[in-house]
Amino acid sequence: MAVYLDHAATSPLRREVLEAMLPYLTQHGGNASSLHASGRRARQGIDEAREIIAQGIGAQPREIVFTAGGTEADNLAVKGVGWAATSRGRHVITTAVEHKAVLNATAILERSGFEVTILPVDADGRVDPIDVAAAMTGRTTLVSVMAANNEVGTIQPIAAIGEIVRGHGAKFHVDAVQFAAHASIDVDAWQADLVSLSAHKLGGPQGVGALFVRRGTQMLPQIQGGSQERQRRAGTENVAGIVGFGAAIRRLASDAGEPDRLRALSGRLLQGLLALDGVTLTGHPENRLPNNVSVVIDGVEGGDLVAALDLEGIETSTGSACTSGNTEPSHVLLAMGIDPHLAHGSLRMTLGAETSDADIDATLEALHAVLPRLRGIWGVRPKVTVPA
Amino acid sequence: MSRIVAAMSGGVDSSVAAALLARERGDDEVIGVWMRTHGDMPEGYEQSRSCCSPDAADDARRVAQLIDIPFFTLNVEKEFGARVIDAFVDSYLEGSTPNPCQACNQYIKFDELLRRGLAAYGADAVATGHYARLEYRDGRWRLMRAADADKDQTYFLWVLDQEQLSRTQFPLGDLTKPQVRAIAADLALPTAQKPESQEICFVPLGDYRTLLEERRGYAGDPGPIIDADGTRVGTHTGYAHYTVGQRHGLGVALGEAVYVREVQPATNTVVIGRRAEVAQRTFTVDGARFTAGEAPRERFNASVRIRHRALDVPAEITMVGGDRFLVETAEPVWAPAPGQGAVLYDGAECLGGGRIVRSDG
Numbered sequence: 001m002a003v004y005l006d007h008a009a010t011s012p013l014r015r016e017v018l019e020a021m022l023p024y025l026t027q028h029g030g031n032a033s034s035l036h037a038s039g040r041r042a043r044q045g046i047d048e049a050r051e052i053i054a055q056g057i058g059a060q061p062r063e064i065v066f067t068a069g070g071t072e073a074d075n076l077a078v079k080g081v082g083w084a085a086t087s088r089g090r091h092v093i094t095t096a097v098e099h100k101a102v103l104n105a106t107a108i109l110e111r112s113g114f115e116v117t118i119l120p121v122d123a124d125g126r127v128d129p130i131d132v133a134a135a136m137t138g139r140t141t142l143v144s145v146m147a148a149n150n151e152v153g154t155i156q157p158i159a160a161i162g163e164i165v166r167g168h169g170a171k172f173h174v175d176a177v178q179f180a181a182h183a184s185i186d187v188d189a190w191q192a193d194l195v196s197l198s199a200h201k202l203g204g205p206q207g208v209g210a211l212f213v214r215r216g217t218q219m220l221p222q223i224q225g226g227s228q229e230r231q232r233r234a235g236t237e238n239v240a241g242i243v244g245f246g247a248a249i250r251r252l253a254s255d256a257g258e259p260d261r262l263r264a265l266s267g268r269l270l271q272g273l274l275a276l277d278g279v280t281l282t283g284h285p286e287n288r289l290p291n292n293v294s295v296v297i298d299g300v301e302g303g304d305l306v307a308a309l310d311l312e313g314i315e316t317s318t319g320s321a322c323t324s325g326n327t328e329p330s331h332v333l334l335a336m337g338i339d340p341h342l343a344h345g346s347l348r349m350t351l352g353a354e355t356s357d358a359d360i361d362a363t364l365e366a367l368h369a370v371l372p373r374l375r376g377i378w379g380v381r382p383k384v385t386v387p388a
Numbered sequence: 389m390s391r392i393v394a395a396m397s398g399g400v401d402s403s404v405a406a407a408l409l410a411r412e413r414g415d416d417e418v419i420g421v422w423m424r425t426h427g428d429m430p431e432g433y434e435q436s437r438s439c440c441s442p443d444a445a446d447d448a449r450r451v452a453q454l455i456d457i458p459f460f461t462l463n464v465e466k467e468f469g470a471r472v473i474d475a476f477v478d479s480y481l482e483g484s485t486p487n488p489c490q491a492c493n494q495y496i497k498f499d500e501l502l503r504r505g506l507a508a509y510g511a512d513a514v515a516t517g518h519y520a521r522l523e524y525r526d527g528r529w530r531l532m533r534a535a536d537a538d539k540d541q542t543y544f545l546w547v548l549d550q551e552q553l554s555r556t557q558f559p560l561g562d563l564t565k566p567q568v569r570a571i572a573a574d575l576a577l578p579t580a581q582k583p584e585s586q587e588i589c590f591v592p593l594g595d596y597r598t599l600l601e602e603r604r605g606y607a608g609d610p611g612p613i614i615d616a617d618g619t620r621v622g623t624h625t626g627y628a629h630y631t632v633g634q635r636h637g638l639g640v641a642l643g644e645a646v647y648v649r650e651v652q653p654a655t656n657t658v659v660i661g662r663r664a665e666v667a668q669r670t671f672t673v674d675g676a677r678f679t680a681g682e683a684p685r686e687r688f689n690a691s692v693r694i695r696h697r698a699l700d701v702p703a704e705i706t707m708v709g710g711d712r713f714l715v716e717t718a719e720p721v722w723a724p725a726p727g728q729g730a731v732l733y734d735g736a737e738c739l740g741g742g743r744i745v746r747s748d749g
Contacts, residue, residue: 304508307460311391311419311509374507 002313003359007201007291007352008150008178009317013244014203014353020247021205024240032237033228042239049246053210056249057185057195065211065232066242070177070198072222073211074101074144076233077173077194080219081142082109085171089139090114095127095146096335097154102144102175103331115139124284125154125336129161136168143172147179147190151319151332151348152283153292155179162191171217177201177209181252182259182289193217199241203353204248208241255353262351263290265360269349270295272364276371282333282346291351294319296338299375302346308374312366317348390512391417392557393505395497396451396459398422398444401517403451403579404568405559409515410455419509420452420459423501425468425492426590450578460509464500471495473590477603480596480628483651483746484727487544488588494547502555513555520545520738521561522553529553531679531738536564543696546731546741547677600628611656613640616649616665624658627651633666633723647723650747667720671744673730676711678740683707690732690739692717694724700733713742 004012024045030038032046047061054061067073082092094106096118103118110116117135121127127145136143143165148155158174165172173194176185181202187195195212199205213219213232225234270293273279278298297305302318309316319330329343349363392413394406410418422445445461452459472491479486497516505511518541519534529550534540548556560568572580587594600606608626615621622640624630630637634648640660649661676683686707691700692715703717715730724730724744731741 301508303460303463304504308508308510311417311458370510373510376507 002310002315003355003362004315005349005351005355005359005363006315006317007181008153008289008348008350010200010206011181011203011352012354013200013205014248014251016251017204017244017247021240021244024243028239032239033226042237045239045243046237049242052246053197053249054212056253057180057197057212058187058189059212060215062230063212063215065213065229066237066245067209067211067233068207068238069209070099070175070196070201071101071209073177073196073198073209074099074173074175075105076211076219076222077196077213078102078105078142078144079109079222080232081171081173081194081217082106082114083220084218085141089137089141091117091137091139092142092144093117093119093132093135093140094144095119095121095156097121097125097127097149097151097332098144098146099150099175099177102146102173106144121154121335123337124287125149125152125282125332126284126287127156127161129157129164132161133164136164136170140168140170143170144175145173146175146177147185148176148182148289149283149332150178151330151346152294152336153178153289153350154284155287155289158190158192166191178289182262182291184253187212187214194219199245199248202248202252205241205244208238208245210245258353259290262355265355265357266291266293266349266351268357269293269351269360269363272360273367276367280342282336282338289350291355293349293351295347296333296342297345297347297371298342300345300371301374302344304374305345305347305370308370309363309366312370314363314366317350319346319348389415389417391419391510393501393509393511393514394418394420394457395501395514395516396420396422396448397517398447398451398579399517399585400572400577400579400582401519401560401568403448403517403577404563404571404575405515405517406451406457407455407571407575407577408559409557410457418457418515419505419511420448420455420457421501421505421509422448422459422461423468423496424461424463424465425496426465426473447579447582454575454577462501462504464496467500468492468496468590473599474603476588476590476596477600477606479727480600480631481604481606481653482727483627483653485631485633485725486727487729487743488590489544490547490729493544498548498552498556502552506555513557515557515559517560518545518558519560519563519565520558522556522558528680532561533733533736533738534558534560535562538697539565541696542733542738543693543729543731546679546729546738548679549677550679550681553679597629609656611658613638613658613660615642615646616659616661621660627653627656627658630658632725649723651726666723668724669720670714670716671724671730671747672708672712672714673742674710674712674745676707676713676740676742679738680740683713684734684739690734692721693731693733694721694744695728698722705732711742712745 028041030042032042050061050064054064106116119131162172171193174192175196177198193214197210199208221232223234279295282294329340333343396402472488476486476488502514519539520542521532523530610623612620613622613624630648646660647666649666650659692703693700701717703715706714726744726746728744729741730744732739
């Protein structure tokens with residue numbers, strides 16, 4: 001059985017989540033928009049999940065819009081609010097370390113004549129709220145900042161930024177896709193108007209997400225069709241997926257000790273890594289997700305290291321699964337000022353519910369085994385002997 | 389337990405090579421690797437015909453899934469761009485004919501992939517879908533022609549040395565192409581019916597002129613086409629658009645077939661000749677490499693092949709210092725083209741070879 005250290009890519013479906021979903025895949029087969037009993041039963045599953053999720057983030061159920069994932073939620077927030085507010089202005093602010101879902105959505109707005117400000121981050125990946133304040137103009141309608149970074153795990157000063165944004169009367173979008181698995185969210189404390197969530201980052205099914213849309217926030221739907229989700233997101237609901245999303249959020253709430261357990265495990269993993277030559281932590285040393293261990297390792301190519309570890313039964317990532325296959329180093333690491341050559345040697349390990357002490361030992365052992373071999377490749381050709 | 393890297397292009401040959409390895413692996417681990425060698429081809433280009441397109445990556449991945457081996461993508465764009473594509477372009481600009489498949493073997497498959505395979509995957513060797521065989525005899529590895537003479541690819545493999553040969557496997561060496569297709573069909577591999585790829589993987593539609601312009605800014609200046617007497621008989625579009633032995637695209641009507649005999653970059657001139665004038669019995673070769681590490685003797689007999697699938701011709705080889713040798717063939721050979729490999733054989737064994745140099749080189 002492999003050691004799975006890639007929970008930031010996807011956190012495997014939890015047993016209790018699957019059990020909550022199963023009746024909706026086997027018995028309650030109705031369309032939630034249908035009037036008959038089967039339809040009503042499906043509708044009940046969605047309503048219950050919506051309540052659980054709303055309660056989990058301090059929102060009202062009607063403020064939750066289900067989507068097909070975090071990326072769709074980000075797109076809906078950025079483009080939906082950007083386009084709805086054009087009578088007030090066409091200026092959007094975001095940061096250099098956002099997920100591609102936000103960055104590419106703002107890029108589309110820019111091509112349509114919007115002005116987009118991309119704020120820098122410091123060496124730890126943090127945005128300075130003062131920079132947000134300085135970038136605000138009378139035409140600014142939306143500010144989008146992630147709660148925690150998917151690659152390096154750095155947590156942003158969201159409440160401080162929310163205060164500034166609300167003071168200027170703009171809307172505040174928070175991509176909380178990574179954050180939600182590890183800490184509770186209070187949309188009012190954040191002063192957020194929009195919050196993106198994804199089920200599969202917290203033990204729910206893939207293909208389901210949600211966008212919190214604060215009451216009174218003008219937003220143009222990005223998918224046209226029927227009147228589902230109060231006409232904010234057309235298309236037949238993914239009933240079983242939404243039920244699973246709710247079950248995953250409910251399970252999180254009952255797991256209060258988990259962040260501390262993960263923090264202890266990831267701390268030990270990081271210590272072991274830093275004891276090796278040429279390893280540097282990326283992201284903020286303290287203000288980071290408890291399950292995230294991100295480093296750059298001098299003298300190795302991240303992709304080769306991930307493959308080598310995989311063959312030893314340790315599943316990791318170079319950074320974001322959504323951008324793997326790229327030859328360019330991570331935009332997040334570059335934005336943090338990390339040398340491009342060094343950034344090629346990025347390794348991200350993200351722990352989860354099943355991660356054990358033994359997994360950490362096995363991972364460190366595997367790293368000790370493969371690193372010297374990998375570092376050989378930049379030197380001379382390995383010695384080859386002809387077999388007798 | 390040991391590991392072996394199966395280089396998978398997404399074509400039928402490397403698919404079957406990987407499948408055969410996986411079937412006979414025993415305790416050994418087979419790791420499928422597809423190399424990204426260059427960016428995507430332009431829209432409209434029939435990508436599935438090329439070995440290095442994203443479609444090919446999909447095919448390779450599906451085969452790896454079916455034969456149940458781990459599969460990784462290795463990005464070698466930088467190395468391939470410098471060692472294969474730039475070298476290809478520069479070869480034309482030097483008035484030579486490039487040999488990209490040989491360069492890819494020398495610098496990418498049996499160097500970059502081999503080294504990174506050893507380091508990253510802890511592998512012992514690389515296996516490819518080439519039609520060639522290996523024998524270990526009298527203390528060294530020997531590169532042997534494939535059982536299927538029609539498919540033999542040793543012409544592109546002569547650059548491999550003992551280190552490389554010792555770390556190489558050719559699972560298809562004893563098979564014929566029809567047998568390989570039959571195995572692919574038996575295993576229901578999605579690549580079983582894929583057509584042969586004949587074109588160069590990074591040159592869409594065979595139009596290399598665009599590449600000359602893109603990579604080196606060479607658009608081509610018109611210049612003279614002259615005959616053996618120096619008489620101007622036509623105008624060309626730029627010397628680098630022509631290669632020795634080329635017949636088409638000359639726009640010259642002299643009553644009988646004429647061919648490019650020489651390309652002169654310094655004067656932007658293309659020299660043509662009649663069929664008999666393009667044949668030669670002696671030519672010089674540089675960049676010599678021998679699979680054994682050194683030439684058999686200072687002067688020796690071998691058969692020589694000067695292009696893929698051409699017939700071998702008996703010849704006398706004379707080492708003339710450094711990495712150069714002189715080839716004297718028993719019969720005239722058709723258009724030895726500067727830049728192409730002159731590959732030497734002793735019966736079924738490939739001894740090595742070198743690159744044909746310009747007659748003024």
